[in-house]
Amino acid sequence: MKVVLENLTKVFPSRNKKVGGEVTAVNDFTFEIPDGKLIGLLGPSGCGKSTTLYMISGLQKPTSGKIYFGEDDITALSPENRGVGLVFQNYALYPHMTVKQNILFPLQNLKGEDKLSKDEMLKRAYDAAKLVQIDELMDRKPSELSGGQQQRVAIARALVKMPRVLLLDEPLSNLDARLRLQTREEIRRIQRETQITTIFVTHDQEEAMSISDMIVVMKLGVLQQIGAPQDVYDSPENLFVAKFLGTPPINVFDGEVRDGKVYIGKDAILDAPGVPDQYVFVGVRPEGFELADDGALHCELRSVEVMGRDVSIVSANPAAHTPIIRSIVDADNKVDITASEVRFNLKPHKTFIFAKETITWSLGSEGKTVYKFDKHNQKLNAIVEGRTYDMGVLLTDEEIAKLEKQAQQSLNPVAKFFVKQGKKVLAAAQTKVAPLVNFIQNHIPEKPALTGEFTYKLAMGKNSEGNTLYFAGGVSDGKLVVTDDIANAINLHAEIVDGGYNVYYLDGETKVYPEISVENGENHEKRIFL
């Protein structure tokens, strides 16, 4: 059975009505799952993959969008009428029933025409049990089974009613490492034998890559890429996908495209004909390095790990995002471990470049502060009456996520409040979270409640006199909010007018800043195909 998701969206209302702030768990999903395939929904925790699965099962209703099984629109159908089999993460086997009773349970629910005779039910139950190879355990209770056996029982229970679609929620997460390998092969085999379209959720990329016909990579409720595992690995569409797939992970460098060449630091590593000059991220798979005495990329050699078949070279480069870069080369290569430097050529099909764009604002006129984003140094500068103040480095999305997590874990109620609002806190540096939170604490409570999808970004830095400066800005309903004062950021509102922005205060006073320009950050981390 083909499964089609069309603009599927799920918005969870805030738990606390007074604070407000909705969470979009799944955002405008559209994709088609071909009949009879094994599909892995893959993403970090909280990316909405389980929510997607539960919407397909019918246990959760989508906020908008449609779900089709084949040609049938099943969006409005209740779970039992969809013909799905669902295997829960902790299996949800009824502890008081034997394995046989558990497997029979769905069949005993059938009514009317579908009702089966006792013999038929038993036959179906034993068939399902044989398929998952637990037919010898039929009289045991779940508590007397190992995790792997419980998993099989759960699969048998889901299969026994011959579902059109089989759904598995993190099927391997409760198993130990050895069992996990075995069980994933088992899931593959069962899927092959039954030919039932199977969708499973996992956060483990290796698991998804190894058994899926197709993987769907998700991040924060947004579909990132869909395709055959090898294709997605070989040709990631953005930096997130590139980083998420592969062990050891991809090595990421800050780089630059200049005069049709890609540079890491001073080393021109790749030709990039026709690509405009810009700063980029360069991702190189561990297997994308080739040792060469005259190699383009210069790295500082740290150590060499021999793993038999391969050699893993650990080195360092100032432009790399991680302290060490790991490259895997053939064991035939001899590495001089006494050397201080190692040089590589990069394989073009294992090297990807991604755009490095950040939302930037510049705000000027009337003697106000002008914010300029210094692309080269990735820094934000505030220019007040001709003087430039360093506002600190803008953070990446991951760093923001880390900050949010810290705020969530801290006991500070305002920090929590802020996170609950669904806002992104952007601080100049992680160590500066505490003063930032203090500042918010001093200003937020008296302000009116924030509404709408407001992405709140904050930056902080010190000016030349040592005073702390704050920068706040955000986009709400396509409107820009920008100010150097967090307190005012809430009162400020801006909207697009011809070629610029109208900034006005919510209290009615309107000021026009025609020079504001917004550099679109939409392509940030997107792949630039060479």
Place this chain on the structure above:
Amino acid sequence: MVDSKHKWKAWLYLSPALVLLAIFTIYPIINTIRLAFLEDYNMMAAINGKVFEFGFKNFEKVVAYRGFTTCLKNTVLLCVLTVPISTILALLIAVALNSIGPLRRFLQTIYFLPYVTNSIAIGMVFAAMFNVVGNISAEPPLIVTAGIINNFLGLFGVEPINWINVGSPYWANMTVMVVYIVWNALPFKILILLGGLQSVNKQYYDAAKVDGTSRARVLRKITIPLLSPMIAYVVITGFIGGFKEYSSIVGVFGEGMGPGDNLALNTMVGYIYQSLEGQHQGRASAAALILFAIILAVTLINLQVSKKRVHY
């Protein structure tokens, strides 16, 4: 483990509780057993220096007492009637409460109110509700005023029933007591069962939903088996409480334990109190031991039965 050097500290911290337990629980238990076997023990006589023989005479007297069978019958009947009714009602109410959203907290409070109300006071309210003032045995009956229950039944054309007043029949008395005890026992049972329901993993219900399980079947095949430990607990404590029934009857009928103080609804605990009032401490102790033996036996049977029915 506590360092042996500091062991005395542990004992020191435990001592207040231990001393109180020794004085108010352990000593009385031992003394009760002793008194039960001292024939015709009487505290006044004991103070005057009388020495009592050791023997089983107290037990013989208890069993031979003609009110004893009434007490035993009433006690057993109240248990057998009220425990199943209150458990089933509590289960249904708990399941209903667990499945509703908005009014749940309010209703939970309402259902919990009897728990915090004094049982004698409730008994008096019940007495008023079931009361009849007038001469019901006159021809035709002369009713001056009737309690709310009779007035309510009157709406359906039912003649006023003499529930609890002088001359009322045994079945009517029993009905009032069953209603009263069930109502009084509900809050605790609902509380326990609701707690149990809330700890049941919601995924069992999700799994049942995906499989299209009807609500009745979910209750029968999933909820009740998963709640079985709590149900067993509620039934066992219900029986233990039932065998100790006394204050509820005092609440409705007064210490006379029946309409017109006729002791028709006397219970085991009632008998023990009356023996104590009559300065028959020996007999009271013997009756207490008999009651203990009955409760022990019933609890053991309960545990045995629940072993087969309770899953986990």
